[in-house]
Amino acid sequence: MIKLNAFFKSFGPKKVLRGLNLETESGEIVTLVGNNGSGKTTLLRILTTLDVPDSYNIAEIDGFDLSTNREEVRSRIGYLSHNPPYYPELTGVENLKFWLDLNSIENSEEKARNLLAQVGLISFSDDLSGNYSRGMIQRLGFSMAISHSPTTLLLDEPFTGLDSEGTEIIKELLLKQKEDGCSIVIVSHDELSYSDRTIKLERGEIA
Numbered sequence: 001m002i003k004l005n006a007f008f009k010s011f012g013p014k015k016v017l018r019g020l021n022l023e024t025e026s027g028e029i030v031t032l033v034g035n036n037g038s039g040k041t042t043l044l045r046i047l048t049t050l051d052v053p054d055s056y057n058i059a060e061i062d063g064f065d066l067s068t069n070r071e072e073v074r075s076r077i078g079y080l081s082h083n084p085p086y087y088p089e090l091t092g093v094e095n096l097k098f099w100l101d102l103n104s105i106e107n108s109e110e111k112a113r114n115l116l117a118q119v120g121l122i123s124f125s126d127d128l129s130g131n132y133s134r135g136m137i138q139r140l141g142f143s144m145a146i147s148h149s150p151t152t153l154l155l156d157e158p159f160t161g162l163d164s165e166g167t168e169i170i171k172e173l174l175l176k177q178k179e180d181g182c183s184i185v186i187v188s189h190d191e192l193s194y195s196d197r198t199i200k201l202e203r204g205e206i207a
């Protein structure tokens with residue numbers, strides 16, 4: 001669950017988030033829409049603790065403060081950036097196994113192959129990820145994001161490069177995460193029919 005109150009962020013003289021208030025519940029899908037520069041990606045980066053807010057009254061994930069409990073917050077979130085991180089010189093399964101090992105997940109290779117099967121990449125698991133298409137990289141990134149069973153899932157344009165089959169696969173996995181009680185925030189240019197709420201950001205504020 002996410003809870004933000006009076007949340008501010010600037011880059012130099014540019015005010016990006018202006019006193020934002022936002023709460024999400026367990027098992028809820030919230031879509032953030034808005035024009036480029038409205039603060040969507042900045043908000044996700046701060047929630048992942050990659051960036052730091054300037055000031056706030058409340059900024060918590062599962063009751064843990066974003067600034068004073070950074071490690072606890074990081075262990076609870078799954079994050080898919082607009083450009084998923086991966087090593088092109090490694091195979092799909094090696095990339096995912098490495099990610100699982102970083103998170104101290106047991107039986108990492110077995111779990112990696114299971115996750116790749118869920119996103120439709122099992123036939124390509126031993127191929128170099130540097131040869132993957134944009135949509136395949138997106139699926140790999142999504143499997144990394146959900147690999148450690150996060151309680152909060154933060155997704156920045158998760159359907160980029162996906163064909164209709166890939167889009168449907170990710171949608172079904174999102175709904176499964178929702179059933180498991182995960183709180184999901186999706187940055188998107190379009191509203192999603194299965195989202196519980198759609199929130200529009202304009203110049204760092206909820207419109």
